Amino acid sequence: MPTIVVLGGTGPEGFGLALRWVRSGETVIIGSRDAARAREAATKIQAAVGSNAKVSGEENGAACAAADLLVLAIPFEAHAALLKHIKPAIRPGSIVIDATVPLAASVGGRATRTLGVWQGSAAQQTAELVPQGVSVVAASHNTSAEVLNSDASVDCDVIVCSDDTTATQTVRTLATKIPGVRAIDGGKLENARILEQITALLIGLNIRHKGHSGIRITGLPEKAYEVL
């Protein structure tokens, strides 16, 4: 895989994804507003994974300019501002993987509720804000940050939605680098709105039942889960 940039890699979901990808041997750049915090997160991952770990930290814009597989794992209140900030640094042909969930908590509401996003979903907002020639893929909303940050197998399917079918396949391959994850093509980017909603449901289940929930899709033929 090419180098993966995780924007929001100092937050729990982004850090967990970065940790898992570094652990599987991928090269990861942690992005943050603050380069020092990004480097600190990279050092932590280095300490957890060992001396073979290929991980570094950069300010968000510098991180984007250095690679073309960009993961957004940021709070929704930072979403549009970050995309506007990094837009000049996003290289043509890049893939932006959006795991952002527009939780009502972003505006002081509950983490079990979502905001209505004019474009339909956070991922569709992203599609409006990236430069032409950049593909947006929605994925990894439903993987528990707590589980990602543990050593446990991730008992969760990642549903991948994009209007660029080649990018969908790349992201399915990336998702399955995490032990336990199966990655399913979920169709067009517009379906991201449902993936985002599911996270709010899972957060509610976690609070109610004191768990770290995920989802599995049943009843599909084996080849729906096969990554070529």
Add this chain to the structure above:
Amino acid sequence: MPTIVVLGGTGPEGFGLALRWVRSGETVIIGSRDAARAREAATKIQAAVGSNAKVSGEENGAACAAADLLVLAIPFEAHAALLKHIKPAIRPGSIVIDATVPLAASVGGRATRTLGVWQGSAAQQTAELVPQGVSVVAASHNTSAEVLNSDASVDCDVIVCSDDTTATQTVRTLATKIPGVRAIDGGKLENARILEQITALLIGLNIRHKGHSGIRITGLPEKAYEVL
């Protein structure tokens, strides 16, 4: 369990639920606009289950007047009209279990998309249309009609949402009468909107991958799945 009325019991989802409950020994009344079609569906279930089957068919209003556990498994375009029609027949203390999904197909759109419902979800629309003292519970949106109508174990969790916690428990018990189903308390009725959206996602996965999909929730403690 008390007698279960399945409104829309002549359609694939309602018929499948009725079949499964009759097979598990429950008493079911199939409701339909047309009493003759309701009786015909009941006869089919009788033939499938055998002479011990406790199933009959009635016109919707008559069916509601005869029992107080009412399941709505109807197309969204018939939802409000049916509720207005049966309102005088719904007995105080009844539980209305709503499995309706507001698919865009109801107004000529796609079955992979949903309509925005002013109240938030079809189930919340139901809550507005039932008489006072009637509890609304959202459940069973995500169980595949094809699987329900087969002999297979249903590889799907039913998430149950209601503002009446006693009704939630009753419906969890009812849901788990179907082999394979685990029933999880999903919190308040307002969360129904996410359950309804998930069905649109699953329909999209079924079309794309030629399956009969369902969902499982992972990562919760065992007691989240226990029905007392």
